[in-house]
Amino acid sequence: YVNTSAAVKAESDIGCTSANAVKVVNALHENEIIFVPDRNLALYVADHTEKKIIPWNGYCPTHHLILPGDILLEKEEHPEAQVLVHPECRPEVVVLADKVLSTAGMLKYAAQSDGREFIIGTELGLLHRLRKENPQKKFYPATAYAVCPNMKMNTLGSIIRALEKNEHVIKVPENIRSRAKLTLDRMLEAGRGD
Template identity: 60%
Template sequence: MQQAELIERIKELKKKRNAVILAHYYSRPEVQDVADFVGDSLGLSQEAVRQGADVIVFCGVHFMGESAAILCPDKTVLLPEIDAGCAMADMADVPGLRKLKEMHPDALVVCYVNSSAAIKAESYICCTSANAVEVVNSLDADEVIFVPDKNLAAYVATHTDKKIIPWEGHCPTHHQVLREDVLRMKEVHPEAEFIAHPECRPEVLKLAEKVASTRGMIVYAKESKAREFIVGTECGLIHALLKEAPEKKFYCISEYACCPSMKMVNLENLLVSLENMQSVVTVPDDVRERAKEALDRMLAVKINR
């Protein structure tokens, strides 16, 4: 089936199923183009709650589908590629987190949404890269356990007076971006500003003109007077940047800044998912209820963007 036929069939089934397609900025360009909404973790979490559709097709990785299922228990949530996982999310485990909580009984747990439903259920509140600083600063606690990304934890620590106790996890795609990569790209593109995601290493963030979430990068690039940007995040964001600021130039920080899991959803398995109503993401009720409390607390925090 040709791409045009795939897209037409997806549109037909979407209408038939009363479905909405949500896609992360890191998904394939053609998947972003067929989606009803494209966004970062925070934006898509909010959109999932707002939608009146019966079916949510989440073009992303497993923890994103779980978040939608937690927030929208009355809707059917489909993940076109059920094996699309997140290496960083897999670095956190419940027994380890419970042990850390016992070691720091006065600390509240802030859980990055890039984590499993089980980890969210063990946490007080969730956060995204867009609101992590605001979430931490909103808490009535002097100590915070931050799980699972040590790089985002280090970034938050520079914007709060609270003691941050980090979990030793990281995003492999962002963590492999090195200071040397930035210096090399700045040499090749001396007029370009470097914008970076806070999942990058601290020494990489120090070289950035702007540190922001995925959506924050788009907003900054559109508003900045600069005409060229070196983009320090997953390569999929380039597609959205070019759509929203076509008059500007964007250079991915590295040819290796690509998350294989985020590219697993394609038009073919998206169509199959809608045709067969597979693969459904479910979360056990006891886990869902506790995880929803953490997500609801996050969604209630006001951010200044």
């Protein structure tokens, strides 16, 4: 999965994103795939392929906070709203969704949909962008608790400081960088034709 470290990518045969995971897996010649690190995304992919998926027992803590009861409660309060959830959500949340989409997929779908109300099952920060890009539509969080502390570490101020001072250089050893790049190159090749 693309959100893993360079070291994990270096040990992997191919990478994927939440948007292209099913396509990448279906493009592989192998019939058994060990899918790391997100169990929920692996289970979603397993439902959309003939291949045997062996899920790693990890998960996104933020998406894991979204519970079926959250979706049911929001649906009760907003019965006309479509439920859009990320494939990293628990399987019991995914089955309650009208659409299962990556964050980019949610942005595109919300903009193109005739729907006027949406319950969003992903990191809370996406709602700001959805509301900004679609002011005529209503967006409700599946839960107020789906906040990723890692994503919130990046602020406009910290990005400006990093660019101005160039102090925090990330160095990846060449043997890891080159192998990780192969993983990403294979992912891009598998995704060609879109």
